[in-house]
Amino acid sequence: MKALEELMSLPDRRENPYLKDWKADGGRVVGFPCGYVPEEIIQAAGLFPYRMEARGTKETGLADIYLSRFNCTFARCLLQTALAGEYDFLDGFCLLNGCDQIRRLYEIWEKHLTTDYLFMVTVPHAINDSGFAWYREEISNFKEQLAHKFGVRCSEQDLRQAIRLYNESRSLIEELYELRKAEEIPISGSEVTSILLSAGIMPRERFNQLLKEALDEIRRKPKITDYKARVMVGGSALDNPQLIEIIEGLGGMVVTDSLCFGSRHFLNPIEEEGDPLEAIAKRYYYHNPCPRMMGEFENRLRFTEEMARGANVDGIILQKIVFCDGHAVESPMLAEELEPQNIPVMVLEREHMISDVGRIKTRIEAFMERIARR
């Protein structure tokens, strides 16, 4: 199988062969649901950092015993997936106070699921010196707990190696983003989404190897030129290419994003000099912030604008999951600031499981009519 096809198909395969082999070799897996968990530490401890998602979950009956219709469907689908036994392979689960709904999974998980070890890493909501010191201590404690509970080593040398490995991914992914800036685009947004999802669910060494090969394949691919508009996607956690496919099916071409499963997670390398833990803390604490960070709106606005202008987009779709409070406030604020700068914005509300396709299509079609360049 060619590298690109391998990366694009992995998220949709019923069985993850990489995970299966890892477990068969006695490897252990630590899951995490949010981009503020430093994967490098899990990697350095010789464990498999597994980015958790809930793609394909169609209903939330089990999860709704503990959560409710007033909680976002990302949290509910994640819990549903776990209660249905699909995360039974996890040996550890690292939660954090990323948002109110995700952090509250901790106690439900502790009581109703059987994952061996639960970890909580807390991230301050404001970016300042004391917050940084707190976060650094949190990830240092996390490293110690991982080492202690799994009986593994996690030395400075291990951390440096993990940083190099993940920086390599970041650099390769940056190349991928660069390719999409061209007028004639070699890869669609939905294909990129699948590649990025693969990064979180396979051993990183293998991912890097495949992505290197895939980049060569992508460069040789026929270019996409028949799109109506270049689109950026932002907003809530998007662990599914389906929405991007809908946009692209209607003539949009998704060329960049400000997503936590996308650019916000994969760009920004870690400094390779100095204390590795300090460097990891800096990258995760100061990187392009999630709306959960307070007082950072101007930075997020700047980042959104830079990504939009850098990829020469015709419009931005800010999709937010119902009951996601962070993006519920952030999206109209961004729209209000970006529209006067001639960057059209559509705020689109959706559920995690994209079910009301008709409504979504109608709204996107209308937006496409507004922003289409041809």
Next chain:
Amino acid sequence: MTNRKDRTILDNWKTTGELATFILAQEGLQSLDDWGGKEVVREILPEKYQANFDMVQPDLINTILKEKNRRSASAFVKNIMEYADWANQELDSGKLACYHYFPISVEIMLSMGMVPICYEVVCGLNSALYTTGTEEGIDRIEADGYPDHLCSTQKGTAGYLLMGLTPKPDLLIKTATPCDASNKLYEWTAHKFKAPLVTMETPYYRNERGLNYMLTEIKEMIKQLEKITGNILSEEKLRSYCLHGNEATNYILKIQELKKKTPCPDTGWHRPADTIFMTQIGTPMGARYFKELYEEVKERADKGLGVIPEGKKERRAVYGYTWEAYDLPLFDWLEEEHGVTYICDTLTYLSPDVGLVDTTNMETMLKGLAWRTMQMPMGRQSMGFSDIWINDFVNIIKAYKANALILGGHVSCKHYWALNKLLSDKVKEETGVPTLRFEMDMFDKRFTPPAELRRIMEEFFTTL
């Protein structure tokens, strides 16, 4: 002072306070019907109160006129009046309007010459007092694209700010707890009105590390406030406000002790008001309110008196989350019709862990305020693990010999909706006490109107 539109809400509160004082002063008046109904009473009132009288919820007037509620009602209206008057005068003198989240110490703001306006009280008090509630504020901000699942606690006030009915903020102070919705709406306010937002992180862990972090955050907040206001925090002033704060805290803790008695000696109608005046801990007004409540409750407790009609069996209800601000008379109705007394809720229960602020020096005071911020209602329950919320209420149910746990779920509270099942399960498991769970919005009566609330309660307490 040519345009006082932005004082509309403060002015309304003051007039409502005066109106209620006038009505309470009428001897022998037990309900509006005693004077021939609302329309007749309106004509009897001095003209300056008539428009305000039209706004006030008639059921609330009937509730405060009851003999058992009069004393707490007097304390309530006195504080509304005094606060509105004080805030108006201070703002007129050029002091800065500092909107703050409710568990944050006002001692520091007052010591630095600011006018604290609790963001959540603006919405809450309007919801409690007026027939129109706070819905027009909610509708106003929703009209700008901010969805219904955001918390009405901030949306009401945010809408009033857009409508220009409350003073524009000169600055805002927000703790990072309890929730994303409040954090984001403070950020929205700061951005919209170009006011600085001072944020204060609240640590996840209630231990020495957490306390030291909170203390650092408070000190950092003070530095920022000194920069914004140009005023230096005075130790002497801070001490005097901390002493008022300690006095209020003491009374609250004593009232809580007295409520362990059977029959419960405290009336339930003013519980939302207690939350409102907990934002005044640190002021003479706050201390006076809780002193008056304490004296009333103690007098009843000493006499072995309760607050339900003679002959009714008392059922003691603990509200494991919160009250509905728009229907204060509900709690009086529960006492009268079903013998249900109101023990406490998350927004008024002050954990005895809170302690008093040591006023020895600046460091001890700041440490005490840091600790108190971590222990204040809502902050305590939502800043860390769910266990704190859950265990608190299991212990409360045991200590207060409660018969029922009421979980009115504020629709936009993601925390609550993610732990209510764990809470009711644990309560059932450890105490056998049944839970009533239902959906409501604390400030928007359109979600679960008063009649529906009564129907839900009636059904539950009839079968309990």
